[in-house]
Amino acid sequence: EFSSWFDHIKDWYDHRHEFNFLYMTYEDMKKDLRGAIQKVCNFLEKHLDDKKLDTIVKQCTFSTMKATQVVNYEKTPDKSPENAFLRKGTFADLEKHFAEPQIEMFNRIFQEKLKDSPLRFSWDNI
Numbered sequence: 001e002f003s004s005w006f007d008h009i010k011d012w013y014d015h016r017h018e019f020n021f022l023y024m025t026y027e028d029m030k031k032d033l034r035g036a037i038q039k040v041c042n043f044l045e046k047h048l049d050d051k052k053l054d055t056i057v058k059q060c061t062f063s064t065m066k067a068t069q070v071v072n073y074e075k076t077p078d079k080s081p082e083n084a085f086l087r088k089g090t091f092a093d094l095e096k097h098f099a100e101p102q103i104e105m106f107n108r109i110f111q112e113k114l115k116d117s118p119l120r121f122s123w124d125n126i
Helices: 005-014 026-031 033-043 050-059 062-066 100-114
Strands: none
Touching: 005 100, 026 033, 033 050, 050 062
8 A cells, every 4th residue: 555755755754863764865966966975975974085985976977877777777678768767867847747737736735745844855846
C-alpha cells in the first residue's frame, strides 16, 4: 500500500535525529555539487583531500553521468530520448510537463500539507 509523498517526507524528516539520516535534495546538488558532496562526507565522517574531492565532483556532474553507460541505462532496450533515465539535468520545469491548473493544484496541496513543516524546496510556488 502506498501513502502520500508528503506524509512520507514529513515522517522521515520528523525522525531525522532518531536515525542515521541525511536529508538532501537534487536541487541542493545542482546548486552546489561540491558542497553537497562535502555534506555527504561529513555525514559519513570521512575526510577527503581537495584532489579526491575534485575527482568525485567531476564524476558526479550531470554531463559525466549522462555520458556514462553504467549510470545512464543507455543499453536499455527500446529506450527513447524522451524517456531517457537522465534527461536534462535541470529542475523547476513543471510548466513543461503539466498544465497551469495542475501546477496550481499541486502548489495548493503542497502548501497545505507542508505548512507546518520547516522543509523547503527550490521549486516552492513555481
